[in-house]
Amino acid sequence: MTIGQTASKTKAVLLAAAVLALPTAVRAAPADTYYERAFVVAADARCNLFAPNIEAALAAATAQARGAALRSGTAEAELAAAATRARARAGTVSCADPQLATVRARVDGAFSGWLRTPRMVFPGARRPWTANRVSSADASWRLQQMSVVGASPVAFGYAGKGEAHGLVAVVSFVGRSRPNAARIVLRDPVRVPRPWLAGEGLVPVSARASIWATGVDAADLTLLAEDRRAGEAWRFPASVATAIERLDPRETFAIEFHFRDGSVATAKFEAGDFAAGRAFLAMGLI
Template identity: 40%
Template sequence: MPHPCARINPAALAVAMAASLAVGSATAAATDLYYERSLMAEAGARCNLFTPQIQSALVSAREQARGAALRAGGSTHDIRAIADRARDRARSTPCDSRDLGIAAQRVRSSFAGYARLIRQDFPGDVGVWRADRSVNSRRPVWKLSQDARQGALQMRLGIAGRPGAEHLMAVATFPDRVPPYTARIVMRDRRLTTGPYLDTRGASLKSLPLHMRIPRSGPFESYSAESRSPSGADLLPSGMASGWAFRFPAAAAAAIAELDPRESIQVEFLFASGPPQRLFLEVGDFTAARAFLAVRAG
């Protein structure tokens, strides 16, 4: 049976694109919205339908819809199949199609305001990614971040730096211990597993603790920090008087972006003596937030 959105319906797309950009409710409509945004994002890139700002907003909204569809109960296999159908449909539709042109104009109208946003929060079940695409060439700033805390250990992880020199970083404070000699990001090994590890044991996924959203004993992949230094005051989160900054390779951010939004990652700090300290963060809409940052607001 063909997908109900196999034909480009400008009126239906207008309703979908005008809908809230926040994660939708747990209904079948989430997968339809993901299909529609995937179709238009693919068609937009192939046919050059949108400005860079509109295209980045559409890609971000597509990834938000993907997260909503997965949280609504869609399987990874089903979501991938929907993306494939949308891609095939977009590639088989002529760029001068009248219906595509009408749908593209509706997208422009719906996303024009969103494309001009400077800051956006991307909430998950537990954590929130905070994105900021304002330009500040004088000092390093957080472009994307999520905070975590456990006892006296406080940390912020995300994308930080100056324009053109932004990296995945963690800034943390260790008031009760000598600073760690390094840190690493640990996550489910995407190459050796078929999907996320979510140890619900009958509980609601919405309230599932982050330590139960990552495998207990692997298989894992990890990325060690490339550098460690005292953090500058510009990157210290509110309430943190001093801290240490750890810079991670770009491959770590790319790996996080490929994880399921429902799972978590672990940041592990290693000390010369004593056990490591670990903090967990929700993957959430990391990919959508990165897409939001991809093109400066204009």
């Protein structure tokens, strides 16, 4: 490839990125959208293009594009290769390139709207993640997915008061019996490096990793399902978030509630766009 061809291709990438990096872009194929957003992220890392809040919005949009590409059937290996190409291309662009300035201006303009967005729903194949950036003195959900075990509703995600929030599972069990322990179970990437999408979705017991809850309290009323008056809030360590983000968005993880009689109640969840939801929250409360 000649120098002129390289320059022309770089310009085309920059102009495409100026459009495809926008959060509302739908004209491109999901894999192409992911590539262009990954390119902008890499260019920002190299040239420090955006303020931290715009970087958080861009990270959310990039994670969202990755999830959409995987759900559309794009292979994980193809997306990894696309990210590598995006970083390589960004490494060849001058930070003083006027087209990069165009990308910066358009991304700033587009994502400034996200900064004013109080809530977002990140759809999944079966269950969505709902994100909420509205400041509240009462306990509230910041990022939530709903599930059920038997007749008992279970919610999982980030919840808390004000700026403080942590990972919790809130459950309202029907009847008097209450669990004495809870844990997250999900694919162990050491034992099974590839996404597990077979059967009912949850990886076999022999290939699971587990992370136990660190404690339990009575749940705040504002965190309960609409028709419930009491429930428990099980607290989980921050390492759970990293473990979920390692999953393919189409994968299933579960929360097991263990009872004194040896029985286990299992609520299933979808990894989905958990990473995108976390990045959306990183923009801060409004």
